[in-house]
Amino acid sequence: xxxxxxxxxxxxxxxxxxxxxxxxxxxxxxxxxxxxxxxxxxxxxxxxxxxxxxxxxxxxxxxxxxxxxxxxxxxxxxxxxxxxxxxxxxxxxxxxxxxxxxxxxxxxxxxxxxxxxxxxxxxxxxxxxxxxxxxxxxxxxxxxxxxxxxxxxxxxxxxxxxxxxxxxxxxxxxxxxxxxxxxxxxxxxxxxxxxxxxxxxxxxxxxxxxxxxxxxxxxxxxxxxxxxxxxxxxxxxxxxxxxxxxxxxxxxxxxxxxxxxxxxxxxxxxxxxxxxxxxxxxxxxxxxxxxxxxxxxxxxxxxxxxxxxxxxxxxxxxxxxxxxxxxxxxxxxxxxxxxxxxxxxxxxxxxxxxxxxxxxxxxxxxxxxxxxxxxxxxxxxxxxxxxxxxxxxxxxxxxxxxxxx
Numbered sequence: 258x259x260x261x262x263x264x265x266x267x268x269x270x271x272x273x274x275x276x277x278x279x280x281x282x283x284x285x286x287x288x289x290x291x292x293x294x295x296x297x298x299x300x301x302x303x304x305x306x307x308x309x310x311x312x313x314x315x316x317x318x319x320x321x322x323x324x325x326x327x328x329x330x331x332x333x334x335x336x337x338x339x340x341x342x343x344x345x346x347x348x349x350x351x352x353x354x355x356x357x358x359x360x361x362x363x364x365x366x367x368x369x370x371x372x373x374x375x376x377x378x379x380x381x382x383x384x385x386x387x388x389x390x391x392x393x394x395x396x397x398x399x400x401x402x403x404x405x406x407x408x409x410x411x412x413x414x415x416x417x418x419x420x421x422x423x424x425x426x427x428x429x430x431x432x433x434x435x436x437x438x439x440x441x442x443x444x445x446x447x448x449x450x451x452x453x454x455x456x457x458x459x460x461x462x463x464x465x466x467x468x469x470x471x472x473x474x475x476x477x478x479x480x481x482x483x484x485x486x487x488x489x490x491x492x493x494x495x496x497x498x499x500x501x502x503x504x505x506x507x508x509x510x511x512x513x514x515x516x517x518x519x520x521x522x523x524x525x526x527x528x529x530x531x532x533x534x535x536x537x538x539x540x541x542x543x544x545x546x547x548x549x550x551x552x553x554x555x556x557x558x559x560x561x562x563x564x565x566x567x568x569x570x571x572x573x574x575x576x577x578x579x580x581x582x583x584x585x586x587x588x589x590x591x592x593x594x595x596x597x598x599x600x601x602x603x604x605x606x607x608x609x610x611x612x613x614x615x616x617x618x619x620x621x622x623x624x625x626x627x628x629x630x631x632x633x634x635x636x637x638x639x640x641x642x643x644x645x646x647x648x649x650x651x652x653x654x655x656x657x658x659x660x661x662x
Contacts, residue, residue, distance in 0.1 A: 309643050309647050309648070309651065310349065310350065310651070311350050311351075311636070311647060311650045311651050311654070312349075312350050312351050312352045314650075314651045314654035314655055315352070315608065315654045316352060317654070318654055318657055318658070318659050318660055319606065319659055319660035319661070319662065320605075320606050320607065320608065320654065320657075320660055321352045321353040321390065321606065321607045321608070322350070322351060322352060322353070322607075322608050322609070322650070322654070323351040323352060323353030323354050323355065323389070323390075323392075323607070323608075323609045323610075324347060324350075324351050324354060324355075324609055324610045324611075324612060324613045325354070325355050325356065325357040325394075325569070325609065325610070325611050325612060326338065326347065326354045326355070326356060326357065326380055326383075326384075327356075327357045327358065327359070327380075327617070328356075328359050328376035328377070328379055328380055335617065336357070336612060336613075336614065336617035337380075337383075338379075338380065338383030338384075338387075339383075342641055343613070343614065343617070344383070344387075346613050346614060346637060346641060347387075347389075347613065348387055350613060350636075351389065351613070352388075352389060352390060353389060353390040353391070353392060353441075353607060353609065354380075354384050354389045354390070354391055354392070354609075355391070355392040355393075355394045355568070355609055356377055356380050356393075356394060357611075357619075359376040359377040359380055360377050360393055360394055360395065360432070361394070361395060361398055361403070362397075362398060362403075362404065362405050362408065362428070363403065363405050364376060364377070365377065365432070366405060366428065367405070367407075368407050369407060369408075369411065369424065372431060374435065381436070381439060385439070390441050391439065391440050391441065392440065392441065392442045392443070392444070392568075392607075392609070393432070393436070393440040393442065393443040393444065394443075394444045394447070394492070394568070395443075395444040395445070395446070395447040395492065396428070396429050396432060396433075396443055396444070396445045396446070396476060396480060397425065397428075397429070397445065397446045397447065397472075397473070397476045398447045398448060399446055399447060399448055399449040399458050399460065399463075399473070400447075400448045400458060400460075401458065401459070401460035401461070404460060404461065408424075408461055408462070409460070409461050410461075411424075411461055413461075413465045417464075417465035417466070418465055418466045418467065418471075420465065421461075421462045421465035421466050421472060422466070422472070422475055424462070425462065425472055425475055425476055425479070426475065426479050429445075429476060429479045429480055429483070430479060430483055433480060433483040433484050434483060437483065437484065440487070441487065441488065442487065442488035442489075442490060442525075442566070442607070443480060443484070443487060443488070443489055443490060444490050444491075444492035444527055444568065445476050445477050445480050445489050445490060445491065445523075446473050446476050446477070446491050446492070447492045447493070447527075448492070448493050448494065449473055449491070449493070449512065450493060450495070450505055450508035450509055450512060451508070452494075452495070452501040452502070452504065452505040452508075453501055453504065454504060454508070455504035455505060455506075455507045455508030455511070456508060457469075457470065457473075457508075457512075470512070470515060470519075473512075473521075474516075474519060474521045477489055477516075477521050477522050477523055478521065478522065480522075481522040488524045488525055488564070488566075489522060489523055489524050489525075490523070490524065490525045490526070490527040490566055490568070491509075491512070491513070491516070491523050491525075491526055491527065492526075492527030492529065492566075492568055493505070493509055493526075493527065493528075493529065494529040494531055494569075495508075495509050495528075495554075496529075496530070496531065496532060496533070497532075497547040497548070497550070497551035497554075497595065498532075498533055498535055498547055499547070503550075506550075506554050509526070510554070510557055510558070513526065513558060513561055513563060514561065517561055517562070523563070524563070524564055525563055525564035525565060525566050525604075526558050526563050526564075526565055526566070527566045527568040528565055528566065528567055528568065528599070529567075529568050529569040529570075529611075530567045530568070530569060530570035530571075530595070530599075531569060531570070531571055531573070531611065532570070532571070532572045532573070532591065532592065532595060533572070533573045533575075533576075534572060534573060534574050534575075534576050534577055534587060534588060534591050535576055536576055537576050537577055537578065539587075539590070540587050540588075540589075540590030540591040540593075540594060541590065541594065543591055543594075544590075544591065544594030544595070548594070548598055551598065552598060555598075555599075555602060559602055559604050563604070564604040564605070564606070565599070565602055565604050565605040566605070566606075566607045566609075567599060567605065567607065567608040567609060568609055569609065569610075569611040570592075570608065570609065570610045570611060571610060571611045571612060571618060571620060571634040571635055572588045572591065572592055572634040572646075573620060573624045573632065573634060574587075574588055574626070574632055574633055574634060575624060575626050575627065575632075579628050579630055581630070581633060581638075584633050585633060585644045585645045585646070586645055588633065588634065588644075588645070588646060589644070589645030589646050589648070589649040590649075592646055592649055592650075593649040593652070593653065596608075596649065596650065596653040597653060597656075600653055600654075600656070600657040601657075603658060603660060603661070606660050608650075610635060610636065612635045613635055613636055613637055614635055614636075614637045614638070614639065614641060615631055615632065615633055615634065615635045615637065615638050615639045616631075616638075616639035618632060618634055618635050620632040620634050636650065
């Protein structure tokens, strides 16, 4: 790290340490490929396997650590239970899973009258066979970009509000009844706030019901009728960085306040935690920059009685240099500051990443690096080698307070 420029660089000593770290692969579960090209930076010297067991450290504190999971047929190179390498990583690190896409409207409802649960059923069968808890994502993704075409073009007829309510109720009751007792937490509504304005998004369902919160409220009330004891979550991607996150946070707070005033049964805010390393500066500078406003936001949320869930955590590294060791160290420092702040809230009990391995991360397509190298925003690299982020997470769980049952 250059003190004169403030930019991240790798010293000769750190480069030597990175070379020594490659010898750790034989001692780390799931890291057999690390000795054949992994550039993960881990502390020199032997690291006991238990030091890298993120989920085990979370469990000691009464918490759960987990990841998303995709569907894939046997033999497919995907982040699925049918991929032996990825399945082994999940089984070694996680205690809770969430489907990446397979429970969304696009996947489960090809038209207004039919449902298809085959892919999610396969995911749930894998989870139950190996003792994972399961989250449900999502009963209503409110962003119109992700509506199935049939729903965007749907003719709601002469009584649009009634028909929209019927569609949403049918959808939620069908899913919650099918999986009752098998899913512990649902993202009932996902991404209802437009980040640029902080206002409610508009979509075909909203247009049919007067562009207010009525269809959102209905989704939660319907879910609660079917699931009296299940955690019901509003999930969104407002984050601690600046820019559009500022009106986004304000809009989410307004929505949460409205839920309480109207008696809408929402238990928790799902904080997606798709972090962005915004500048090529030391991580502690960014942590110091973003922490005050983020803590104020979380204080407001928890002050209303909401629990917190980290639902989709990863880090975009486009502002960082190409060198993967520099990136891994910076990402770990940035994430460490974020996690320390988040873990200071006893209302946070579940932490999930949006992928355990860079190879399968959605960021490779959604936010690719300009230099063409792989985004390194997950705990494990493309060769299934552990990165600094793994120790950051285990250390964070070690330091946090025990959660009450």
